[in-house]
Amino acid sequence: MNLKWFQRGIIILIIAASLYASVQNLLATRSLGSVSDDPVADWEKRFAQIKAKIPFERGVIGYISDANVPGASYDAANDEGEYVLTQYVLAPLIIKRGTSQEWNIANLDKAAFAVWSKTNGSRFEVTPFKGGLYLLHRAGS
Numbered sequence: 001m002n003l004k005w006f007q008r009g010i011i012i013l014i015i016a017a018s019l020y021a022s023v024q025n026l027l028a029t030r031s032l033g034s035v036s037d038d039p040v041a042d043w044e045k046r047f048a049q050i051k052a053k054i055p056f057e058r059g060v061i062g063y064i065s066d067a068n069v070p071g072a073s074y075d076a077a078n079d080e081g082e083y084v085l086t087q088y089v090l091a092p093l094i095i096k097r098g099t100s101q102e103w104n105i106a107n108l109d110k111a112a113f114a115v116w117s118k119t120n121g122s123r124f125e126v127t128p129f130k131g132g133l134y135l136l137h138r139a140g141s
Contacts (some may be wrong), residue, residue, distance in 0.1 A: 043082075044089040050129050051090055054103060060094045062104030062136070064116070068097070071114035082107060099136060100125070106134040 015051070054061065063086060066074035087095045095105075099120070106118060109132050118128070124136040 016126040026113050040085065040088070043085045046131050047089050047133070049092075050105060050135050053127065053135055054093070056093075056103075058092050060096050060101055061090070063095045063097055063099035063107070064099055064100045064104065065107045066109060069108065069112040069116045071115060072109075075129065099138075102138045104138075106136055108112040108132055108134065 063083065065079050065082060066072040068081045069078070083097070084093070086105070090105075098104075099106075104111065104124070106116065108125075111136065113132070125139055125140055127135040127137075129135065
């Protein structure tokens with residue numbers, strides 16, 4: 001009979017710990033919030049101005065992010081998600097990683113842009129936009 005009560009006690013303890021962890025997770029993420037209920041629409045709005053400045057509607061455009069800057073900190077899963085969202089909102093343009101294209105987009109925070117521009121800035125005409133976006137046009141093209 002003692003074993004049965006012990007097993008029930010363990011199950012109750014596991015349920016209580018799970019509930020506690022769930023509440024803690026909810027409280028920790030509550031302050032993060034969301035700009036709106038539609039993150040895709042937010043991303044599309046963020047890229048609207050830069051998309052309007054690209055001088056063609058179909059073709060290939062380069063894309064770099066903090067992940068492409070040596071020493072910059074980034075979240076790999078978040079970076080991949082942003083890349084996919086960028087492909088979606090800039091369609092029918094084709095997004096290709098890197099800056100090998102005549103026209104490129106940089107999605108960099110201030111620190112990453114400062115590092116990147118020291119070694120690459122002279123090769124491009126850079127047009128800054130809100131939210132860490134930069135339109136890069138290969139110089140001499």
